[in-house]
Amino acid sequence: MNWLAIGVTLKLAALTSLILVVVGLPIAYWLTFSRRRWKFLVESVVALPLVLPPTVLGFYILVAIGPHSPFGRFYSDVVGHPLPFTFEGLLLASILYSLPFAVQPFATAFDQVDRRLIEASWTLGVSRLQTFVRLIIPLSTAGVVTGVVLSFAHTLGEFGVVLMVGGNIEGVTRTVSIDIYDEVQSLNYAAAAKTALFLLMVSYAVLLLVYAMNRKVWTVWPQK
Amino acid sequence: MAAEMIVDIAKTFPGRQPITASLKVALDPSTVLILFGPSGSGKTTILRCLAGLERPERGVIRCVSHTWLDTGRGICLPPQARRIGYLPQEYALFPTYSVSGNIGYGLSGLSSEERRRRVAEVVTLFRLEGLEHARPGELSGGQQQRVALARAVARRPQLLLLDEPLSALDLPTRATLRAELRTMLRRLAIPAIVVTHDWEEALTLGDQMAVVSNGCVRQVGPPQKVFSRPQNAEVARIVGIETVVQGRIIESCHGLATVDVGSAKLTALANDESGSDVFVCIRAEDVTLEMEGMGVTSARNRLAGQVRDVTSLGAVVRVGIDCGFLLSAMVTRSALDELHLAPGTPVVAAVKAGAVHVVPRRDHA
Numbered sequence: 001m002n003w004l005a006i007g008v009t010l011k012l013a014a015l016t017s018l019i020l021v022v023v024g025l026p027i028a029y030w031l032t033f034s035r036r037r038w039k040f041l042v043e044s045v046v047a048l049p050l051v052l053p054p055t056v057l058g059f060y061i062l063v064a065i066g067p068h069s070p071f072g073r074f075y076s077d078v079v080g081h082p083l084p085f086t087f088e089g090l091l092l093a094s095i096l097y098s099l100p101f102a103v104q105p106f107a108t109a110f111d112q113v114d115r116r117l118i119e120a121s122w123t124l125g126v127s128r129l130q131t132f133v134r135l136i137i138p139l140s141t142a143g144v145v146t147g148v149v150l151s152f153a154h155t156l157g158e159f160g161v162v163l164m165v166g167g168n169i170e171g172v173t174r175t176v177s178i179d180i181y182d183e184v185q186s187l188n189y190a191a192a193a194k195t196a197l198f199l200l201m202v203s204y205a206v207l208l209l210v211y212a213m214n215r216k217v218w219t220v221w222p223q224k
Numbered sequence: 225m226a227a228e229m230i231v232d233i234a235k236t237f238p239g240r241q242p243i244t245a246s247l248k249v250a251l252d253p254s255t256v257l258i259l260f261g262p263s264g265s266g267k268t269t270i271l272r273c274l275a276g277l278e279r280p281e282r283g284v285i286r287c288v289s290h291t292w293l294d295t296g297r298g299i300c301l302p303p304q305a306r307r308i309g310y311l312p313q314e315y316a317l318f319p320t321y322s323v324s325g326n327i328g329y330g331l332s333g334l335s336s337e338e339r340r341r342r343v344a345e346v347v348t349l350f351r352l353e354g355l356e357h358a359r360p361g362e363l364s365g366g367q368q369q370r371v372a373l374a375r376a377v378a379r380r381p382q383l384l385l386l387d388e389p390l391s392a393l394d395l396p397t398r399a400t401l402r403a404e405l406r407t408m409l410r411r412l413a414i415p416a417i418v419v420t421h422d423w424e425e426a427l428t429l430g431d432q433m434a435v436v437s438n439g440c441v442r443q444v445g446p447p448q449k450v451f452s453r454p455q456n457a458e459v460a461r462i463v464g465i466e467t468v469v470q471g472r473i474i475e476s477c478h479g480l481a482t483v484d485v486g487s488a489k490l491t492a493l494a495n496d497e498s499g500s501d502v503f504v505c506i507r508a509e510d511v512t513l514e515m516e517g518m519g520v521t522s523a524r525n526r527l528a529g530q531v532r533d534v535t536s537l538g539a540v541v542r543v544g545i546d547c548g549f550l551l552s553a554m555v556t557r558s559a560l561d562e563l564h565l566a567p568g569t570p571v572v573a574a575v576k577a578g579a580v581h582v583v584p585r586r587d588h589a
Contacts (some may be wrong), residue, residue, distance in 0.1 A: 116316040119277050122303040123310035124330030125379060134329075138320040 005179040012087070012175060013155040016094040017148045020102035023095065024147060028106030029132060047100050054097065058164025063091045065165075090166035092174045097161045098151040105150060109143020110136055145213045153206045156199060159213045162188050227251045227415075233273055233283030233293070242279075243439040245270045246353065249432050251383070252287060252412040258426045258447060261436035262462060267419045268313075268387055274302035274417065275310045275385050287383060309376030309414070311386040315368050317360035323347075323371050324356040330379045342378055350374040350408075365393045366401055373405075377412060384409075384416035390425060400484065402428050403584060423451070423465055427503050427583045437461050448503060452550075457537075466508040466542070466552035470585065473498045483582060488548030491524040492580035501585040508542060510579035511553035514572050515563060520547075523574035531569045534560070541565075545573050 031043055049057055065083040066072045076082040083089040113136050121131040137144065159177040166173030168182070176199050183192035229251050236242040243266040247325060249257050259267040265415060276292065279300055285293040292301045293530065303310070319325050328343045347353060350370045360368060389405060390398045392399040406429050409416055418429055426433055426447050433447040435454075442462075443455045451468040454460035471485040472494050481494040485504050496502060512523065528546025541560050543553045551573055555565075563570065 102485075114316065116312050116314065117318060119275075119303070120310065120312055120316040121318075121329070122572050123275055123277070123308055124375065125307075126330055126332070127304060130332070135318060135320070 001191070001198060002160055002174075002176075002179045005174050005176050005195070006198065008087075008171065008173070009156055009175040009177075013152045015091055016098055016155045017102070017152040019091075019095055020098060020151045021144070021148060024099065024102035024106055024151075025137070025144075027099075028103045028110055028147075029136075031103065031107050032110040041150060045105050049097050050100050054158065054160025055164055057097060058093065058161040061096060061161070061212040062165050065089055065092065084165060085169065085173065085174050087166075090162060093161050093165040094155050094158060095157060098154045101154045102147040102151040104141045105147035106140070109140035109146075112143075113139045142214050146210050149206050149210045149213075153203050156203060156206075227288045229257075229288070229415075230284065230286040231274070231481075233270075233280040233285060235269060235273055235280040235283075241266070241439045243269050243273075243440075245273075245436070245441050246446050247434050247441050247446070249434075251415040251529075254410050254411055255415045255416060255431050256429050257415075258430035258433040259417060259419045259436055260423070260426045260430075260433050260450075260463070262420055264416050265436045265462075266439040267421075267436040269439075270441075271385050271387050271417065271419050274383075275308055276301060276306050277310075283324065283432045298329050307379070307382045309373075309379065309381035309384045311372050311376050311384070311389055313387045314392050315372035317363075317368055317372055319360055322359060323352060323363070326360065326371055327375050327378050334349045346374045346378045349377075350412075363433060366397050369393065369401065373408070377414070381414060384412075384414050386416060386418045387420055388421075390422070391420075392492075405429065406584075423463060423505075424581070424583050426586075427451070427468070427505070432449060435462055437462050451505070452587055464507065465581075466554075467504075467506040467511075467550070469504050469549045471502050471582075473502060473582070480577065481582065483580070484485050486549035488527055490527075490575070491577045492582045493578050494582040496582060496584060497520045503579040503583040503585050505583060506551065506575055506579060508552040508554035510575060511545075511551060512574040513543065513545075513553055513555055513559070513563060513565070514574060516570055516572055521574055522576070524577040525573075525575040525580065527573045527575070529571060529573060531565050531571055533567055535564060545571060547573055 027046065031039065062084055063069060064071060067076060067082050072083060098131065117135060118131055121135050126134065157177055162173065162175050162178055168174050168178055176195055179196050180192045183195070227250065228248060230248050232246045234242060234244045259270060261267045268385060269278060273280050280293065280295070282295045283293060291299055292306055293299060318329060321329060324343050324347065327346055328339050331339045331342055334342065347356060350373065352374060355367065360371065363371065373423060390401055393401060402425055406528065409429065419427055430447040432444065433450050434444045435442045435450060437458060443450055443459045448457070448468045448470070451463050451465050454463055469485050471483040473481045473494070474484045475482040476494065476496060476498045479493060479495055481496060482494050483490045483492055483502065483504055490504060492504070516528065527547035529545045532544040532546045532550070535542045540554050540556055543555060543565060545551045553573060563571070
């Protein structure tokens with residue numbers, strides 16, 4: 001089993017879901033509560049990774065962060081090396097790729113919070129931000145956990161985007177799914193089977209956690 | 225300068241009748257203004273505009289010396305800045321917080337010591353001792369109502385806004401809590417605006433009453449006056465009670481009470497203590513008119529008097545009778561002709577005890 005690849009994968013998945021909490025919660029809040037007419041445009045963009053082939057998404061990300069784009073040039077000027085084929089580049093791609101897996105469960109959970117509770121909080125002098133932190137998030141724990149775990153699990157198994165943006169650098173961007181592909185390519189089925197089984201078990205454990213959490217949360221708060 | 229509230233707003237919803245409210249009321253401590261109207265009349269929307277939860281397209285809201293809304297000057301304070309205590313329908317208690325967590329929720333600006341003291345004070349005031357750690361889901365309807373009111377009051381708001389405060393309760397509880405709410409509002413000495421469609425609630429709680437229908441404020445005045453002297457047919461139809469007079473219970477036993485009204489005495493079904501001041505309410509449809517000296521009936525109240533005025537309302541006629549107090553009766557045109565009713569005619573008005581509604585009067589201590 002390739003422990004190095006497993007380490008890279010777990011690190012990538014953990015960082016991705018962590019950052020998606022920070023980025024995804026505000027996006028989900030805006031998508032749920034904004035009354036802008038063009039909201040659906042943002043909604044569709046967030047959902048794009050669900051339907052786009054990973055290679056297409058990976059291609060555009062590669063172009064966008066590459067040395068020919070303004071962002072890519074800016075990044076390499078500031079940091080000293082270009083973004084593609086580094087762990088940071090891979091992380092950015094993973095965040096974009098897993099965005100809907102975090103934002104959609106968050107937004108669904110926020111949407112189920114009774115508006116009258118939110119309004120009651122406002123009339124008690126509590127600001128919108130405080131209401132979000134003290135009322136909406138605690139009422140949406142199940143959805144937040146689901147979003148975090150789904151984006152974690154989704155990142156564990158990504159392949160196309162990693163290949164396009166990260167390449168295949170041992171210890172830096174070679175993830176478990178790429179390692180399995182490599183082993184199969186070199187007809188090393190035993191090693192591939194071991195790593196595949198490992199990935200299967202981790203993914204299954206993670207999903208068990210989601211469904212168990214959701215059960216628990218709903219039996220504690222059945223009033224809705 | 226007397227503290228007053230000035231409201232003049234217009235709010236439209238797509239596909240619905242626009243809401244236009246215009247009223248000006250004095251806001252002394254413990255004044256209760258009732259927004260009265262049938263469901264769908266727009267009274268809740270008016271209350272939500274006052275709370276800052278709806279934004280009217282144009283208008284002005286001024287509360288004492290604060291301008292909450294002035295679309296001409298681009299002012300619209302958010303609900304957080306209005307210092308109000310808002311009690312929504314169904315109470316909207318926070319399920320993730322305990323009773324004391326709910327009450328202390330809006331007090332985050334205070335030190336934890338001060339907050340604990342304030343929560344304890346309100347818990348005592350609303351008789352919630354022992355329930356501090358309970359979750360809202362474990363409380364009865366009446367307890368939830370008290371917690372919601374306690375939460376609204378804990379911040380010491382300058383105005384309370386109560387949206388159908390009793391409608392989420394079952395009928396027997398509602399009757400008990402109506403009296404309790406009256407006592408509580410008086411003790412708090414915070415002016416309140418109460419939305420209701422229940423005329424007993426309006427009479428029990430209100431000092432002033434604004435009748436709302438089809439999105440407009442139709443009449444503003446003391447409840448008794450609005451009920452007994454509606455300005456127009458629309459208001460009369462909405463309030464539905466034509467006779468509202470002050471009285472005093474002089475005897476009460478076995479659920480029957482004798483009420484002194486003007487120079488007349490009425491028998492009513494009521495359990496209030498003798499000596500208490502009440503409003504006596506009688507619907508004009510429940511009054512039967514007969515000529516003097518006709519047979520015995522089951523109606524407990526037979527009041528001899530004189531016809532004062534006759535107003536035609538199409539198929540029916542409203543007859544005002546002076547029988548120690550002014551009583552309105554509704555009779556058909558044929559009955560009018562048969563009895564030869566005209567101003568000055570002596571007549572006997574019969575009312576069943578069950579049709580005499582007794583509502584405890586809000587005393588102004």
